[in-house]
Amino acid sequence: DVKVTQSSRYLVKRTGEKVFLECVQDMDHENMFWYRQDPGLGLRLIYFSYDVKMKEKGDIPEGYSVSREKKERFSLILESASTNQTSMYLCASSSTGAGDEQYFGPGTRLTVT
Amino acid sequence: GENVEQHPSTLSVQEGDSAVIKCTYSDSASNYFPWYKQELGKRPQLIIDIRSNVGEKKDQRIAVTLNKTAKHFSLHITETQPEDSAVYFCAAKDSGYSTLTFGKGTMLLVSP
Numbered sequence: 447d448v449k450v451t452q453s454s455r456y457l458v459k460r461t462g463e464k465v466f467l468e469c470v471q472d473m474d475h476e477n478m479f480w481y482r483q484d485p486g487l488g489l490r491l492i493y494f495s496y497d498v499k500m501k502e503k504g505d506i507p508e509g510y511s512v513s514r515e516k517k518e519r520f521s522l523i524l525e526s527a528s529t530n531q532t533s534m535y536l537c538a539s540s541s542t543g544a545g546d547e548q549y550f551g552p553g554t555r556l557t558v559t
Numbered sequence: 560g561e562n563v564e565q566h567p568s569t570l571s572v573q574e575g576d577s578a579v580i581k582c583t584y585s586d587s588a589s590n591y592f593p594w595y596k597q598e599l600g601k602r603p604q605l606i607i608d609i610r611s612n613v614g615e616k617k618d619q620r621i622a623v624t625l626n627k628t629a630k631h632f633s634l635h636i637t638e639t640q641p642e643d644s645a646v647y648f649c650a651a652k653d654s655g656y657s658t659l660t661f662g663k664g665t666m667l668l669v670s671p
Contacts (some may be wrong), residue, residue: 477657479658486568486663486664487663488565488648488661488662488663488664489603489648489661490661491658491659491660494656494657494658496656496657502656504658505560505660536602536603540657542657546591546593546608546652546657546659547593547605547608548593548605548659550602550603550604551602552601552602553602
Protein backbone atom coordinates (compact mmCIF):
# COMPACT_ATOMS: atom_id res chain seq x y z
CA ASP A 447 0.00 0.00 0.00
CA VAL A 448 1.45 3.31 -1.11
CA LYS A 449 1.98 5.76 1.67
CA VAL A 450 2.63 9.46 1.18
CA THR A 451 3.06 11.50 4.33
CA GLN A 452 3.45 15.21 4.94
CA SER A 453 5.22 16.75 7.89
CA SER A 454 2.31 18.81 9.22
CA ARG A 455 -1.48 18.86 8.81
CA TYR A 456 -1.79 22.47 9.97
CA LEU A 457 0.79 25.23 10.03
CA VAL A 458 0.56 28.90 10.97
CA LYS A 459 3.41 31.22 9.98
CA ARG A 460 4.03 34.94 9.93
CA THR A 461 4.63 37.04 6.83
CA GLY A 462 8.29 36.97 5.85
CA GLU A 463 9.11 33.69 7.58
CA LYS A 464 10.87 30.88 5.74
CA VAL A 465 8.62 27.84 5.60
CA PHE A 466 9.52 24.21 4.92
CA LEU A 467 6.94 21.63 3.95
CA GLU A 468 8.16 18.05 3.73
CA CYS A 469 6.78 15.07 1.90
CA VAL A 470 7.91 11.46 2.17
CA GLN A 471 6.81 8.47 0.11
CA ASP A 472 7.65 4.87 0.83
CA MET A 473 7.13 3.24 -2.58
CA ASP A 474 10.37 4.10 -4.33
CA HIS A 475 8.53 6.38 -6.77
CA GLU A 476 10.63 8.38 -9.20
CA ASN A 477 8.20 11.27 -9.59
CA MET A 478 7.09 13.66 -6.87
CA PHE A 479 4.85 16.70 -7.10
CA TRP A 480 3.75 19.71 -5.07
CA TYR A 481 0.31 21.24 -5.65
CA ARG A 482 -1.65 23.96 -3.98
CA GLN A 483 -5.41 23.65 -3.71
CA ASP A 484 -7.65 26.69 -3.47
CA PRO A 485 -11.46 26.78 -3.63
CA GLY A 486 -12.66 27.14 -7.19
CA LEU A 487 -9.17 26.80 -8.64
CA GLY A 488 -8.62 23.06 -8.35
CA LEU A 489 -5.14 21.59 -8.01
CA ARG A 490 -2.35 23.70 -9.43
CA LEU A 491 1.13 22.30 -9.92
CA ILE A 492 3.91 24.26 -8.22
CA TYR A 493 6.98 22.09 -8.86
CA PHE A 494 7.75 18.52 -9.68
CA SER A 495 10.76 16.23 -9.66
CA TYR A 496 11.37 13.13 -11.76
CA ASP A 497 14.63 12.11 -10.09
CA VAL A 498 16.90 12.90 -7.18
CA LYS A 499 18.29 16.44 -7.41
CA MET A 500 16.11 17.12 -10.48
CA LYS A 501 13.33 19.69 -10.39
CA GLU A 502 11.03 21.31 -12.89
CA LYS A 503 8.74 24.30 -12.57
CA GLY A 504 5.04 23.72 -12.73
CA ASP A 505 2.34 26.25 -13.50
CA ILE A 506 2.77 28.50 -10.44
CA PRO A 507 6.39 28.33 -9.20
CA GLU A 508 6.76 31.99 -8.22
CA GLY A 509 7.60 32.42 -4.54
CA TYR A 510 8.46 28.75 -4.07
CA SER A 511 11.50 26.50 -4.36
CA VAL A 512 12.01 22.77 -3.85
CA SER A 513 14.64 20.31 -2.81
CA ARG A 514 15.01 16.62 -3.50
CA GLU A 515 18.17 15.27 -1.93
CA LYS A 516 16.82 11.75 -1.44
CA LYS A 517 14.45 9.75 -3.62
CA GLU A 518 11.80 9.40 -0.95
CA ARG A 519 11.72 13.01 0.21
CA PHE A 520 10.56 16.16 -1.58
CA SER A 521 10.54 19.49 0.22
CA LEU A 522 8.67 22.67 -0.67
CA ILE A 523 10.22 25.91 0.53
CA LEU A 524 8.58 29.30 0.85
CA GLU A 525 11.55 31.65 1.06
CA SER A 526 9.53 34.55 2.46
CA ALA A 527 5.94 33.62 3.21
CA SER A 528 3.21 36.01 2.13
CA THR A 529 -0.50 36.07 2.93
CA ASN A 530 -1.40 35.04 -0.63
CA GLN A 531 0.38 31.76 0.01
CA THR A 532 -2.24 30.77 2.55
CA SER A 533 -3.56 27.56 1.05
CA MET A 534 -3.80 23.78 1.22
CA TYR A 535 -0.59 22.16 -0.04
CA LEU A 536 -0.72 18.62 -1.39
CA CYS A 537 2.20 16.40 -2.22
CA ALA A 538 1.91 13.46 -4.60
CA SER A 539 4.11 10.75 -6.05
CA SER A 540 3.97 8.37 -9.00
CA SER A 541 6.01 5.67 -10.62
CA THR A 542 7.31 6.12 -14.15
CA GLY A 543 7.18 2.44 -14.98
CA ALA A 544 3.95 1.39 -13.27
CA GLY A 545 1.23 3.56 -14.73
CA ASP A 546 0.47 7.21 -14.25
CA GLU A 547 -1.58 7.20 -11.06
CA GLN A 548 -0.55 9.87 -8.60
CA TYR A 549 -0.83 9.09 -4.90
CA PHE A 550 -1.53 12.04 -2.67
CA GLY A 551 -0.48 12.93 0.83
CA PRO A 552 -3.03 14.17 3.41
CA GLY A 553 -2.22 17.83 2.77
CA THR A 554 -0.87 20.70 4.86
CA ARG A 555 -3.17 23.63 5.59
CA LEU A 556 -0.84 26.63 5.73
CA THR A 557 -2.02 29.95 7.11
CA VAL A 558 0.23 33.00 6.74
CA THR A 559 -0.71 35.92 8.97
CA GLY B 560 0.62 23.52 -22.16
CA GLU B 561 -2.47 21.48 -21.41
CA ASN B 562 -5.72 23.18 -20.41
CA VAL B 563 -8.58 21.24 -18.79
CA GLU B 564 -12.07 22.66 -18.39
CA GLN B 565 -14.56 20.94 -16.07
CA HIS B 566 -18.34 21.39 -15.78
CA PRO B 567 -20.45 21.82 -13.79
CA SER B 568 -18.76 23.31 -10.74
CA THR B 569 -21.55 22.07 -8.49
CA LEU B 570 -24.10 19.31 -9.00
CA SER B 571 -26.97 18.35 -6.73
CA VAL B 572 -28.89 15.13 -7.29
CA GLN B 573 -31.32 12.95 -5.40
CA GLU B 574 -30.19 9.57 -4.17
CA GLY B 575 -30.64 7.01 -6.91
CA ASP B 576 -30.30 9.52 -9.75
CA SER B 577 -27.41 9.55 -12.20
CA ALA B 578 -24.71 12.21 -12.25
CA VAL B 579 -22.56 13.28 -15.18
CA ILE B 580 -19.46 15.47 -15.03
CA LYS B 581 -17.80 16.65 -18.23
CA CYS B 582 -14.27 17.74 -19.07
CA THR B 583 -12.53 19.04 -22.15
CA TYR B 584 -8.80 19.15 -22.82
CA SER B 585 -6.65 21.04 -25.27
CA ASP B 586 -3.58 18.90 -26.02
CA SER B 587 -4.38 16.26 -28.62
CA ALA B 588 -1.23 14.36 -27.56
CA SER B 589 -2.65 13.67 -24.06
CA ASN B 590 -3.18 9.94 -23.60
CA TYR B 591 -4.23 9.40 -20.00
CA PHE B 592 -7.32 10.76 -18.24
CA PRO B 593 -7.87 10.00 -14.55
CA TRP B 594 -10.71 10.98 -12.24
CA TYR B 595 -10.06 11.68 -8.56
CA LYS B 596 -12.55 11.85 -5.71
CA GLN B 597 -11.85 14.04 -2.70
CA GLU B 598 -14.07 13.65 0.31
CA LEU B 599 -14.26 16.49 2.80
CA GLY B 600 -11.00 16.81 4.71
CA LYS B 601 -9.36 13.92 2.89
CA ARG B 602 -6.80 13.47 0.15
CA PRO B 603 -7.76 13.02 -3.53
CA GLN B 604 -7.97 9.38 -4.53
CA LEU B 605 -8.13 7.84 -7.99
CA ILE B 606 -11.51 6.27 -8.74
CA ILE B 607 -11.22 5.48 -12.43
CA ASP B 608 -9.01 6.29 -15.38
CA ILE B 609 -8.97 5.81 -19.13
CA ARG B 610 -6.31 5.79 -21.81
CA SER B 611 -6.66 7.21 -25.27
CA ASN B 612 -6.86 3.83 -26.98
CA VAL B 613 -10.15 3.07 -25.18
CA GLY B 614 -13.53 4.76 -25.63
CA GLU B 615 -15.26 3.67 -22.43
CA LYS B 616 -14.42 2.02 -19.14
CA LYS B 617 -16.74 0.86 -16.36
CA ASP B 618 -16.27 -0.07 -12.74
CA GLN B 619 -19.50 -0.99 -11.00
CA ARG B 620 -21.55 2.23 -10.71
CA ILE B 621 -18.98 4.52 -12.32
CA ALA B 622 -17.96 4.82 -15.95
CA VAL B 623 -15.80 7.12 -17.99
CA THR B 624 -16.17 7.86 -21.69
CA LEU B 625 -13.60 9.47 -23.96
CA ASN B 626 -14.09 11.20 -27.29
CA LYS B 627 -10.62 11.86 -28.69
CA THR B 628 -11.88 13.67 -31.77
CA ALA B 629 -13.81 16.19 -29.72
CA LYS B 630 -11.22 16.15 -26.92
CA HIS B 631 -13.67 15.59 -24.14
CA PHE B 632 -14.27 12.93 -21.51
CA SER B 633 -17.00 12.40 -18.96
CA LEU B 634 -17.61 10.68 -15.65
CA HIS B 635 -20.93 8.90 -15.16
CA ILE B 636 -22.16 7.78 -11.77
CA THR B 637 -25.33 5.72 -11.67
CA GLU B 638 -27.59 4.99 -8.70
CA THR B 639 -25.94 7.72 -6.66
CA GLN B 640 -25.65 7.31 -2.90
CA PRO B 641 -25.00 9.89 -0.16
CA GLU B 642 -21.45 8.57 0.19
CA ASP B 643 -20.80 9.68 -3.39
CA SER B 644 -20.94 13.27 -2.12
CA ALA B 645 -17.47 14.73 -2.67
CA VAL B 646 -15.45 16.92 -4.98
CA TYR B 647 -14.49 15.20 -8.23
CA PHE B 648 -11.51 16.25 -10.32
CA CYS B 649 -10.76 15.28 -13.88
CA ALA B 650 -7.22 15.46 -15.22
CA ALA B 651 -5.25 14.97 -18.40
CA LYS B 652 -1.67 13.79 -18.60
CA ASP B 653 0.69 16.30 -20.17
CA SER B 654 2.68 15.09 -23.16
CA GLY B 655 6.34 14.68 -22.26
CA TYR B 656 6.50 14.60 -18.46
CA SER B 657 4.47 12.55 -16.00
CA THR B 658 2.50 15.56 -14.91
CA LEU B 659 -1.27 15.95 -14.78
CA THR B 660 -3.30 19.07 -15.46
CA PHE B 661 -6.43 19.09 -13.32
CA GLY B 662 -9.84 20.59 -13.87
CA LYS B 663 -11.19 22.95 -11.23
CA GLY B 664 -13.40 20.32 -9.66
CA THR B 665 -17.10 19.51 -9.31
CA MET B 666 -18.78 19.42 -5.93
CA LEU B 667 -21.36 16.62 -6.06
CA LEU B 668 -24.05 16.59 -3.39
CA VAL B 669 -26.31 13.56 -3.18
CA SER B 670 -29.38 14.14 -1.06
CA PRO B 671 -31.16 11.20 0.64
